[in-house]
Amino acid sequence: MNVCVIGAGYVGLTTAAVLSDLGHHVTCIDQDTDKIASLQNGSIPIFEPDLEDCVQKNKSRLRFTDDLSSGLSNTEIIIMAVGTPSLPDGSSNLSFLYKAMIDVMDHLASYKIIMIKSTVPPGTNAAILKFLKEKGYQPSLFDLVSNPEFLREGSALHDMKFPDRIVYGLAEENEDLLGKLNELYKGIEAPVIVTNYAGAELIKYASNAFLAAKISFINEVARVCELFGADVTHVAKGIGLDARIGHSFLQAGIGYGGSCFPKDLKALSFTAKDNGLQPLILDAVQSVNATQINVYFEKIKALFPALSSMKIAVLGISFKPNTDDIRESPAVAFIKKLHEYGCTVSAYDPKAALPKELSMVEQTETPYEAILNADLIVVATDWKQIIGLDWKQVRHIMKGKAVIDARNCLNPALIRNADLDYIGVGRL
Ligand SMILES: NC(=O)C1=CN([C@@H]2O[C@H](COP(=O)(O)OP(=O)(O)OC[C@H]3O[C@@H](n4cnc5c(N)ncnc54)[C@H](O)[C@@H]3O)[C@@H](O)[C@H]2O)C=CC1
Numbered sequence: 001m002n003v004c005v006i007g008a009g010y011v012g013l014t015t016a017a018v019l020s021d022l023g024h025h026v027t028c029i030d031q032d033t034d035k036i037a038s039l040q041n042g043s044i045p046i047f048e049p050d051l052e053d054c055v056q057k058n059k060s061r062l063r064f065t066d067d068l069s070s071g072l073s074n075t076e077i078i079i080m081a082v083g084t085p086s087l088p089d090g091s092s093n094l095s096f097l098y099k100a101m102i103d104v105m106d107h108l109a110s111y112k113i114i115m116i117k118s119t120v121p122p123g124t125n126a127a128i129l130k131f132l133k134e135k136g137y138q139p140s141l142f143d144l145v146s147n148p149e150f151l152r153e154g155s156a157l158h159d160m161k162f163p164d165r166i167v168y169g170l171a172e173e174n175e176d177l178l179g180k181l182n183e184l185y186k187g188i189e190a191p192v193i194v195t196n197y198a199g200a201e202l203i204k205y206a207s208n209a210f211l212a213a214k215i216s217f218i219n220e221v222a223r224v225c226e227l228f229g230a231d232v233t234h235v236a237k238g239i240g241l242d243a244r245i246g247h248s249f250l251q252a253g254i255g256y257g258g259s260c261f262p263k264d265l266k267a268l269s270f271t272a273k274d275n276g277l278q279p280l281i282l283d284a285v286q287s288v289n290a291t292q293i294n295v296y297f298e299k300i301k302a303l304f305p306a307l308s309s310m311k312i313a314v315l316g317i318s319f320k321p322n323t324d325d326i327r328e329s330p331a332v333a334f335i336k337k338l339h340e341y342g343c344t345v346s347a348y349d350p351k352a353a354l355p356k357e358l359s360m361v362e363q364t365e366t367p368y369e370a371i372l373n374a375d376l377i378v379v380a381t382d383w384k385q386i387i388g389l390d391w392k393q394v395r396h397i398m399k400g401k402a403v404i405d406a407r408n409c410l411n412p413a414l415i416r417n418a419d420l421d422y423i424g425v426g427r428l
């Protein structure tokens with residue numbers, strides 16, 4: 001099929017690459033001309049494992065452009081993957097999506113399927129359909145489908161090729177349309193859920209909210225473990241063995257970050273309140289997450305009264321391993337907090353860079369440079385390159401002995417064997 005993907009970000013690029021790998025002819029369009037120029041030169045503007053290889057392998061079926069009209073010609077399906085970031089009040093900024101929709105509709109000369117893959121609050125697809133009809137666009141020229149995306153950064157290609165489910169939200173039952181959608185994803189084995197627009201939108205939000213809730217739940221349990229001398233990793237393992245609970249998303253630490261959980265929790269909570277419902281659990285999940293860094297910070301302050309005069313090596317900048325994304329990264333928030341407190345901070349990450357606002361903080365090329373003469377180490381992102389450090393070498397070059405495991409990713413025995421002090425929250 002001929003497919004057009006609008007937005008060449010994490011989701012758009014992955015979608016374009018995977019669909020071309022499935023054999024479709026894909027045009028990926030972005031309004032960011034620098035991004036398109038770089039993609040046209042074969043350079044991928046983000047770090048996502050395997051993405052560069054996939055784009056390279058399928059270059060005969062995959063092209064990049066900033067010219068909407070040329071991109072839309074001959075296309076059967078248009079996939080919207082533009083950003084839907086938070087506005088200051090927590091609601092979703094849908095202006096990129098509306099602008100892209102209008103741009104597309106203005107170029108529509110024949111029937112197309114338009115799929116919204118961007119994460120949008122319940123009610124959005126219906127509102128867009130109504131908006132387009134009121135604007136006078138011919139309803140017979142398009143079908144609008146909600147098709148939320150569930151990939152994770154760091155394993156985006158794998159997640160898109162092997163999804164747990166494919167979700168379609170439709171305006172009404174439509175077998176012909178479903179046939180076309182199934183053709184698009186032919187080659188991907190997954191249960192298909194067909195529902196209405198709001199159902200599809202809510203499957204996406206409820207999934208992210210549930211996963212975030214698991215993280216805040218285990219983080220709160222870690223705080224209780226701390227009071228009673230229990231190890232939260234033992235508790236997580238113990239509860240995870242109950243098949244009804246499961247092991248995933250029970251890794252306690254400094255909290256969730258990224259471009260999605262914080263934004264999506266805020267947006268769902270906002271939408272509920274905007275419609276007269278007080279979302280008690282959603283707000284509690286966010287409240288635990290917002291205070292989780294402080295739990296670590298207060299513990300460090302209590303253990304090291306001279307903290308402000310210390311040199312701290314923070315290992316990890318990205319919001320999770322295997323990505324260079326620092327959007328809402330708890331590691332960045334931690335670095336900022338330590339810097340503002342007066343500490344000398346040295347940061348290291350295998351792929352991510354510190355934001356401009358922290359340009360006064362030193363970022364080193366190697367972890368050992370950051371650690372050199374440090375009084376304290378904070379492991380803020382669970383990269384395998386950080387977990388696998390030579391901890392005896394670390395002990396040799398640092399000034400102090402303390403390692404704060406803010407991701408529960410280290411083996412305490414290994415750290416202690418290197419004559420270092422292992423410190424976590426709710427860890428033995
Ligand atoms: N990043 C992730 O892991 C996931 C993100 N999502 C959702 O997917 C959507 C996109 O997210 P990301 O890819 O992370 O965003 P991103 O910020 O990486 O990329 C969005 C792209 O859209 C482009 N864009 C904006 N308006 C445009 C327009 N009118 N025409 C053409 N291009 C336009 C931007 O220039 C940018 O390159 C969001 O709604 C997000 O919530 C869903 C699942 C996973």
Ligand SMILES: O=C(O)[C@H]1O[C@H](OP(=O)(O)OP(=O)(O)OC[C@H]2O[C@@H](n3ccc(=O)[nH]c3=O)[C@H](O)[C@@H]2O)[C@H](O)[C@@H](O)[C@@H]1O
Nearest residue numbers: 149150151152153215249250251255256257258260319320
């Ligand atoms: O909507 C989205 O954008 C995506 O959001 C998340 O994916 P992502 O943000 O890439 O990363 P996750 O692996 O979910 O991690 C999110 C945050 O939670 C933290 N986390 C995760 C798991 C855990 O046990 N503990 C924990 O603190 C991570 O360190 C990270 O900061 C979801 O997992 C995806 O399914 C979804 O498509």
